[in-house]
Amino acid sequence: MSGYRWTCQACQTGNEPNFDQCQFCGCPANAGSEDIEKHINPEGFKKKKAKEQYSNSLFVYFFIPFFAAIYAVNGRHESLVILLGMAVVVTINNIKLLTHIWNDRWARNSLIVIASLFLASILVRIFIIPNNSPLVWWSALFYFLLAPSSFYYFFYSRNGKRVFNEYYSKANK
Structure with missing residues (x-):
C-alpha cells in the first residue's frame, strides 16, 4: 500500500497508510465506483444490475x-x-x-x-x-x-x- 493516509470513498473515513481496507467499513482502498456502490448498498446494486x-x-x-x-x-x-x-x-x-x-x-x-x-x-x-x-x-x-x-x-x-x-x-x- 502507499505511504500516505488515504480516505475511503465509501464512508469518507481517513485511514492509515498501512491498511488495504477501510478500518471503519471494510471497503478496499483501491475500490472503483462499482465496488463502492456495491459496498454501500449491495441490494440496490444487485437490483440496478x-x-x-x-x-x-x-x-x-x-x-x-x-x-x-x-x-x-x-x-x-x-x-x-x-x-x-x-x-x-x-x-x-x-x-x-x-x-x-x-x-x-x-x-x-x-x-x-x-x-x-x-x-x-x-x-x-x-x-x-x-x-x-x-x-x-x-x-x-x-x-x-x-x-x-x-x-x-x-x-x-x-x-x-x-x-x-x-x-x-x-x-x-
Whole structure:
C-alpha cells in the first residue's frame, strides 16, 4: 500500500497508510465506483444490475419487426431466418420475464405498440416514400427519435419501473 493516509470513498473515513481496507467499513482502498456502490448498498446494486440486464434483453424486441421487414422486402431470407433464430434464442432465455410482461396489460400493450411503430416506420419508408424524396430524411429522423423515446418510455417511466420492480421482487423471492 502507499505511504500516505488515504480516505475511503465509501464512508469518507481517513485511514492509515498501512491498511488495504477501510478500518471503519471494510471497503478496499483501491475500490472503483462499482465496488463502492456495491459496498454501500449491495441490494440496490444487485437490483440496478438486474434492471440493466432486463432492459438489454428486451430492447432487442423493439427492432425485430424493423429488421424482419427489411430482410423480407430485400429478399434476404437467410438473414431473416438468422434474425428469427436469434429472436427464438432470446425468447427462450427470457421466457419468465416475457411471461411477466405479457401478463401486465400496460407492458404488453406498450411493447406491441412500440414494435408496431418500428414496423410501420420501415414499411412506410419502403412502400410509400420514394428513394429520391426528401421525406427519406424525415423517416430516418422519425426512426432515430422513436428508438430513444420508446426506450425511455418503456424502461424509465413510472409504469416501466413498476413492472420491473414487480418482476425483480417476484424473481428474487
